[in-house]
Amino acid sequence: AQSVAQPEDQVNVAEGNPLTVKCTYSVSGNPYLFWYVQYPNRGLQFLLKYITGDNLVKGSYGFEAEFNKSQTSFHLKKPSALVSDSALYFCAVRDSLLTGGGNKLTFGTGTQLKVEL
């Protein structure tokens, strides 16, 4: 089975400060990991993904994520937060050993990021 946890319901950060949104996962095989962002009453937008290779993945809008296999984590980061980054962030995982289920993703419960002036 595949699962993902986002331990923080909300993260508050001041504009210009670095931000981290945490995500841990559990899979049987190798993980395919994704981050999405959602603005109010909108769909999810893809930010970045980890498939294999370099543990630091760069994505849209200056976001990056660090894959750590020993800690089974995939934390989202940004060096300098903007007020416009305020949104709901979802981590998602797909197990490389998952068969018969298409490309189903399992999502975390989401973390609300609030960036203040």
Added chain:
Amino acid sequence: DGGITQSPKYLFRKEGQNVTLSCEQNLNHDAMYWYRQDPGQGLRLIYYSQIVNDFQKGDIAEGYSVSREKKESFPLTVTSAQKNPTAFYLCASTDTGGANTEAFFGQGTRLTVV
């Protein structure tokens, strides 16, 4: 522009009614999905389809039905059997070329029972 279109954006349903949510994609993706989003619960999979004329139940299929008669379309019907249908519904699609491909999402339909 390629993408996924969900309609309507807002939908109101009376008790005991069936309603159908539309999802259309022009990305030429084989797989399509319906998720339900409730506050604090993330996204939960209702149904998915990997190919035309075939679909599978997800984690919370009870009270819902789908069809996949065309590659581009994957409508979701919320039946009167769904006890708590008020939620935000999201449709997504993926290219089944590989498990490492990201999902593309529509803008969602907010369903409210009145």
